[in-house]
Amino acid sequence: MQPHPSTERLVCAVMAGGSGTRFWPLSRRARPKQLVALVSGETLLAETLARVAPICPPERALVITAARLVDDVRAAVPNVPAAHVIGEPAARNTAPCMALAAIVAAQLAPDAILALLPADHHVGQPERFVAALSIACAHADEGHIVTLGVAPTRPETGYGYIQLGDQLSPDKSDPAVWAVARFVEKPDVETALDYLLGGRHLWNAGVFVLRADVALKAVRTALPELYEALAPLERGEVGRFDSDAFAEALTERFPLCPSISVDYGVMEHRTDLRSVRLDASWSDVGAWRSLLDHREADASNFIRGDVLELDCANSVLVSEGPLLAAIGLEGVAVIATEGAVLALPVGRSQDVRAIVELLRQRGRDDLL
Amino acid sequence: MQPHPSTERLVCAVMAGGSGTRFWPLSRRARPKQLVALVSGETLLAETLARVAPICPPERALVITAARLVDDVRAAVPNVPAAHVIGEPAARNTAPCMALAAIVAAQLAPDAILALLPADHHVGQPERFVAALSIACAHADEGHIVTLGVAPTRPETGYGYIQLGDQLSPDKSDPAVWAVARFVEKPDVETALDYLLGGRHLWNAGVFVLRADVALKAVRTALPELYEALAPLERGEVGRFDSDAFAEALTERFPLCPSISVDYGVMEHRTDLRSVRLDASWSDVGAWRSLLDHREADASNFIRGDVLELDCANSVLVSEGPLLAAIGLEGVAVIATEGAVLALPVGRSQDVRAIVELLRQRGRDDLL
Numbered sequence: 045m046q047p048h049p050s051t052e053r054l055v056c057a058v059m060a061g062g063s064g065t066r067f068w069p070l071s072r073r074a075r076p077k078q079l080v081a082l083v084s085g086e087t088l089l090a091e092t093l094a095r096v097a098p099i100c101p102p103e104r105a106l107v108i109t110a111a112r113l114v115d116d117v118r119a120a121v122p123n124v125p126a127a128h129v130i131g132e133p134a135a136r137n138t139a140p141c142m143a144l145a146a147i148v149a150a151q152l153a154p155d156a157i158l159a160l161l162p163a164d165h166h167v168g169q170p171e172r173f174v175a176a177l178s179i180a181c182a183h184a185d186e187g188h189i190v191t192l193g194v195a196p197t198r199p200e201t202g203y204g205y206i207q208l209g210d211q212l213s214p215d216k217s218d219p220a221v222w223a224v225a226r227f228v229e230k231p232d233v234e235t236a237l238d239y240l241l242g243g244r245h246l247w248n249a250g251v252f253v254l255r256a257d258v259a260l261k262a263v264r265t266a267l268p269e270l271y272e273a274l275a276p277l278e279r280g281e282v283g284r285f286d287s288d289a290f291a292e293a294l295t296e297r298f299p300l301c302p303s304i305s306v307d308y309g310v311m312e313h314r315t316d317l318r319s320v321r322l323d324a325s326w327s328d329v330g331a332w333r334s335l336l337d338h339r340e341a342d343a344s345n346f347i348r349g350d351v352l353e354l355d356c357a358n359s360v361l362v363s364e365g366p367l368l369a370a371i372g373l374e375g376v377a378v379i380a381t382e383g384a385v386l387a388l389p390v391g392r393s394q395d396v397r398a399i400v401e402l403l404r405q406r407g408r409d410d411l412l
Numbered sequence: 413m414q415p416h417p418s419t420e421r422l423v424c425a426v427m428a429g430g431s432g433t434r435f436w437p438l439s440r441r442a443r444p445k446q447l448v449a450l451v452s453g454e455t456l457l458a459e460t461l462a463r464v465a466p467i468c469p470p471e472r473a474l475v476i477t478a479a480r481l482v483d484d485v486r487a488a489v490p491n492v493p494a495a496h497v498i499g500e501p502a503a504r505n506t507a508p509c510m511a512l513a514a515i516v517a518a519q520l521a522p523d524a525i526l527a528l529l530p531a532d533h534h535v536g537q538p539e540r541f542v543a544a545l546s547i548a549c550a551h552a553d554e555g556h557i558v559t560l561g562v563a564p565t566r567p568e569t570g571y572g573y574i575q576l577g578d579q580l581s582p583d584k585s586d587p588a589v590w591a592v593a594r595f596v597e598k599p600d601v602e603t604a605l606d607y608l609l610g611g612r613h614l615w616n617a618g619v620f621v622l623r624a625d626v627a628l629k630a631v632r633t634a635l636p637e638l639y640e641a642l643a644p645l646e647r648g649e650v651g652r653f654d655s656d657a658f659a660e661a662l663t664e665r666f667p668l669c670p671s672i673s674v675d676y677g678v679m680e681h682r683t684d685l686r687s688v689r690l691d692a693s694w695s696d697v698g699a700w701r702s703l704l705d706h707r708e709a710d711a712s713n714f715i716r717g718d719v720l721e722l723d724c725a726n727s728v729l730v731s732e733g734p735l736l737a738a739i740g741l742e743g744v745a746v747i748a749t750e751g752a753v754l755a756l757p758v759g760r761s762q763d764v765r766a767i768v769e770l771l772r773q774r775g776r777d778d779l780l
Contacts, residue, residue, distance in 0.1 A: 376741070402720060
């Protein structure tokens with residue numbers, strides 16, 4: 045499939061400010077999930093940029109991250125121009141991030157189309173992701189706000205959903221495009237099963253595609269305070285995004301933004317959204333257990349690094365340093381790093397947070 | 413209980429030449445089991461010497477080990493005079509070790525009584541061990557060969573047994589002393605259960621107590637070739653055991669010894685053995701699983717080192733370096749060292765050998 049011509053104005057802004065603890069001890073405060081090579085040999089951030097590269101080369105890519113992570117992010121994606129990696133002076137959730145990205149995107153490409161992408165997801169079929177993004181671009185170019193909605197594969201209760209309205213694309217077109225009826229909160233399991241079987245709901249994967257000017261107008265309407273905070277940067281008073289004056293203004297103004305997400309702050313109020321259905325083996329790589337979904341074909345276990353395995357099944361065996369020898373484990377995750385080792389049944393992957401919290405309480409900050 | 417006066421001539425010879433793989437990755441080729449602090453904070457070797465210290469101070473202790481381990485052994489038991497740590501120039505099993513120990517013991521104490529002790533066992537009630545050893549000394553002083561036999565606590569199929577003959581000590585004396593009827597091989601489980609319930613069998617723990625001259629005479633009778641090999645050292649032609657000439661002669665003559673155990677080569681032919689019953693929470697610390705027997709009172713798990721544990725049960729959690737965080741494990745052993753991590757169900761502790769063999773095949777000698 046030829047990409048839509050509007051993709052030549054596509055600017056992908058990868059939101060890489062996260063600092064999750066769910067992949068401790070591989071992820072640390074200084075190296076959050078997006079900077080870890082969790083699924084493939086590449087970091088999830090590098091995967092994200094490589095995925096969109098066919099329609100968005102590094103010169104049109106942005107990475108918005110936390111100020112303290114800027115150097116590590118630049119090292120992780122050396123193809124991206126250093127000035128395109130922007131550090132947020134304060135953590136303010138995703139709506140200010142979108143506004144900042146829109147301001148910079150408008151400077152990178154005339155009539156820029158902005159795609160906001162989480163930095164820490166995995167997509168098994170990247171060519172299908174590109175096809176959906178291309179369709180989303182075409183709709184965004186017409187002034188619509190478009191979200192990629194993931195075709196659900198299980199009655200997941202951990203995600204928000206997009207409830208679909210009218211189908212806008214011809215029958216059997218792939219990817220299909222719908223009007224969005226509304227966003228719905230994380231459901232209980234019965235509701236999630238209804239959603240899965242009904243075929244009228246998609247997972248909200250946090251991917252939004254819209255023209256830069258539409259983004260700024262949407263922010264101005266929904267969150268005028270946020271818009272005012274960043275207005276000096278938008279109006280070009282402080283020069284281009286790669287100037288010192290811009291950096292100074294960012295440092296001064298960004299902390300004034302309210303902390304609010306794109307979803308709650310901007311999108312939930314809109315009645316004119318569209319959604320492109322994404323069926324591309326997407327995964328948010330949410331916890332150690334989820335790596336079982338990324339086993340090699342016919343493999344019983346997910347194995348990465350220097351691992352010697354005998355008679356194990358449904359286990360996640362990862363080493364980033366020591367040799368990890370595992371015998372006869374069933375459904376256990378063992379993660380070995382130089383300073384810390386984690387072992388738990390995969391079904392208790394969520395409880396990593398408890399360990400991290402305990403380490404915090406005990407002052408073991410060197411391990412966080 | 414007062415120790416028997418003969419214990420003033422007791423020389424304890426600890427056989428520390430073993431090189432087991434069952435506690436990999438904590439035990440390595442360069443640091444076999446006896447040099448690992450497995451149960452208490454001390455190495456099993458240091459435990460062994462501390463246990464007998466009340467009746468055998470370090471000046472009357474010997475440690476016979478492999479030549480390549482001499483420096484590490486000396487470092488592990490700094491109280492023992494350096495010259496009392498003797499390296500065997502070649503591995504020749506325990507009968508040559510006993511002969512060498514008897515030769516040296518005769519130089520350390522007139523009319524020396526020799527106790528041969530494995531270096532890698534744990535005894536939960538050391539004062540009862542000392543009481544049994546003292547009784548054994550008294551019988552050995554009369555010229556008898558005495559073995560300590562462990563009161564069985566389960567139908568163990570992994571040990572050899574001592575079948576008891578007539579009881580030689582008064583009824584209800586503790587520890588009791590018997591004539592040995594014979595040594596019996598590792599039994600099947602039904603036989604082991606008979607032994608356990610019958611009360612006429614003890615575990616052969618490899619502990620022998622006998623006068624040095626009796627030991628040499630027994631070797632001369634049963635294994636004349638061995639005796640001849642070491643005869644120049646016995647006759648004092650080469651000076652005391654701490655002389656260079658003795659060391660040279662040992663290097664030359666020891667490899668000439670046949671490789672055979674005390675049990676098979678010397679003891680099985682005797683009909684005049686005695687056994688002192690040992691009921692002292694003895695353990696040969698045979699595999700990772702056996703550490704569950706050494707849990708603190710009321711503890712669900714065996715834990716050593718920098719370990720953070722949540723909701724685990726019947727698990728062995730040991731770290732010698734990295735923090736080990738374990739959640740929700742049931743019956744799993746996780747052993748963390750700097751270069752290698754092992755994880756397996758405790759019931760598969762024996763399979764550590766398979767991992768070690770695989771590492772050998774793959775040329776990972778740095779980890780062995």
